[in-house]
Amino acid sequence: MVSTDKRFQALEAYMEEINYDPSMLINVxxxxxxxxxxxxxxxxxxxxxxxxxxxxKVMGVVSFYNFFSTKPVGRIQIKVCLGTACYVKGGDRVMERFLEELGLQEEGQVTPDGMFSVHAVRCVGACSMAPVVLIGESDFYGRMSPDKVPRIVKKYKRLAEQMKEGES
Ligand code: FES
Structure with a gap:
């Protein structure tokens, strides 16, 4: 329900703050x-x-910018760089291992609890650290290899549990 969902209320409060200015569409x-x-x-x-x-027009703006997503994503997003430098150093195998550890069939899927999704991204500008992985808002992992994946997944699964517990 729109009216009881706090997120809609927060979004409306933001629009109110900017006086429902249509030129602020991207910010909204x-x-x-x-x-x-x-x-x-x-x-x-x-x-x-x-x-x-x-x-x-809203749809036009959303589809123009690739940082907007119209598909569900996990609360913790794992972005595996598959740019050229990362790919040649095994980024694809790192991606496969993340999918396997999280029980996902393919990139872009969300785990049944809604906590994780894995995405391929293009060069993130850290080629000297290839292959690289970004997790959540700001966690960076360079020189990745498939065998480092289980430990990392375990760490974020613990974090996911804490997030769920904090909400219950
Ligand atoms: S190709 Fe992955 S950081 Fe540049």
Whole structure:
């Protein structure tokens, strides 16, 4: 329900702060993605209605920028670089190992508890540390190898448990 979901309330409070200015659409979408982690259809409709911007324009902006996601993502996102330098140093095997450890079939899927998803990304500008992996907001792992993956996954699974416990 839109009205009882605190995230919608927080999003509306943000739009109110900026006086529902339609020229701030990108900022609003960023805020929405921070709150929801991705941009579900009902959120986009809510934004379109509140800012009085046609849905087609909202969708156009969302699909133009690749940092906006219209597909569900995990609360902890694992981004494996598959740019050239990382790929030649085994980034694809690192990716496979993350998928295996998390029981995922393919990149972009979310674990059943909604906590993890694994994504391929292009060069993140740290080729000298290839292959590299980014986890969550700011954790960086360089010179990765498939055998380092289980320990890292274990660490984040513990974190995921703490996040769940903190909410119950
Ligand atoms: S190719 Fe991965 S950091 Fe550049």
């Amino acid at each position: 979408l960023h805020r929405a993605q921070q709150l929801f982690l991705w941009l579900p259809k009902d959120v986009l409709e809510f934004i379109s209605e509140k800012l009085k911007v046609p849905k087609s």
